[in-house]
Amino acid sequence: MSLLEFECVDPKIGEQMHLFDDESLDPDLRDQLERHLAVCHACSEGVHFESFVAGRLASPRGAGFFRKPTTSLPGYLAMTAVLAAILLLFLLPPGYGTGWLTDDREGLRGGDEREFMIIRPLEGEVLYRWRGDLRWTPVVNTSFYNIHVEWRSETSSEGATWRDQVRTCQVSLPDSLMREGAFLAIVKPYPEGLVPAGERAVGFRRGSLLPFLAYRIKHPPLASLALLALSLGVGTAMFYRRRI
């Protein structure tokens, strides 16, 4: 019992307080109960509480007290936005624009000259279950592209090299290279001299789930980040509004 909890001054009478509303109650007992209420804070509190409950439940909105409070539309939207932001975090390309989270602000796509660059993978990217797709921007008047890929195992001294020539702006690496480890991909358009620096190179890794998740959290796509911030903002505002 809390220090501020009232005590019934006469529990023998207090125990009969539930009969207070009974119309057929003996008048003497009713009189006794009424007099008891005048001095007993504990029973008086109970009677007041009952009248408060009765008043609230008898109101037109009384049925609402028996229903679980439903989450409002902004609440649902905020929850959906959080889920979407988490999903986008892993589905969208990593946020090369969110340089404030990374040390490597430039050269993520093999160079800072935007007219020719490797679109995916990005420099330093960690890929999970990568299917070997390499993509770059097209260069006008190019006859073909020379592709050079080096793979090196991170656990042993094993390594491999693969070369190809393609006319399109993407290539799929052979299955023999689909292993965990570090990659270096170089794309060189032919004839030479069509682009200033001549070739573009990116280094990336194919790894397990954990390094992939760590990389994605460190390099969140901007859209995902914005959505997450917005939904958290709405959620926080709703939480404080509800508390007030």
Place this chain on the structure above:
Amino acid sequence: MIQKAYSDLLAGVPDSDDRLYRLLWPQLLRQATPFLAHTDIDPVDVVQDSLISLLAYFRNSSDLADCRVAAYASVVVRNRCRDVLRRKRAKLVVRFDKIAGTLKSSLKDPLEELVALENSEWLNEAILALPQSCRTILKELYYRGRTVRELAETMKLNSVQVLYYRRNQCLKKLKRNFKKSGASESIDILGAGTTAHLFKNREKE
């Protein structure tokens, strides 16, 4: 001596109430002082108010011949101290300046509006935490407005007293839940400690 003065009071002996007042005073003051030690409330006022209401009660209670007056008076004084402390605490917890901007403007007192809003949320939580049987009883009696007799018949109970008892138990549980939700001071704001308006309502009926 206290019991003797009390018997005299019941027998209508002149000045017996004054004697009882003086006999109870030091004992009750000893009870109230530590309760209110860290507040600016004067225990003398609390004891005085308690004794006035107690003596009025004793005068009209000839059926309390075997009452242990000292123990009875002690409980009354302790309760009054609690009441005063709760009210004081309730006043302190409402940071009105912080929430004034968020309250809807209306002709109502904003404090009342705030308390009503909070109480509704707490009551909702407290009701949902009740067992289904209690929720049914409260819903039928207060929301649907059915009488105790009607509900007792529907529930196939032998006597209405059983239903009165069950309703009381449910209300006790509800009050516990309500206080757990954070409404410990709200019951005071609702007006516990005074019963005058209840009797007025009863007279109207």
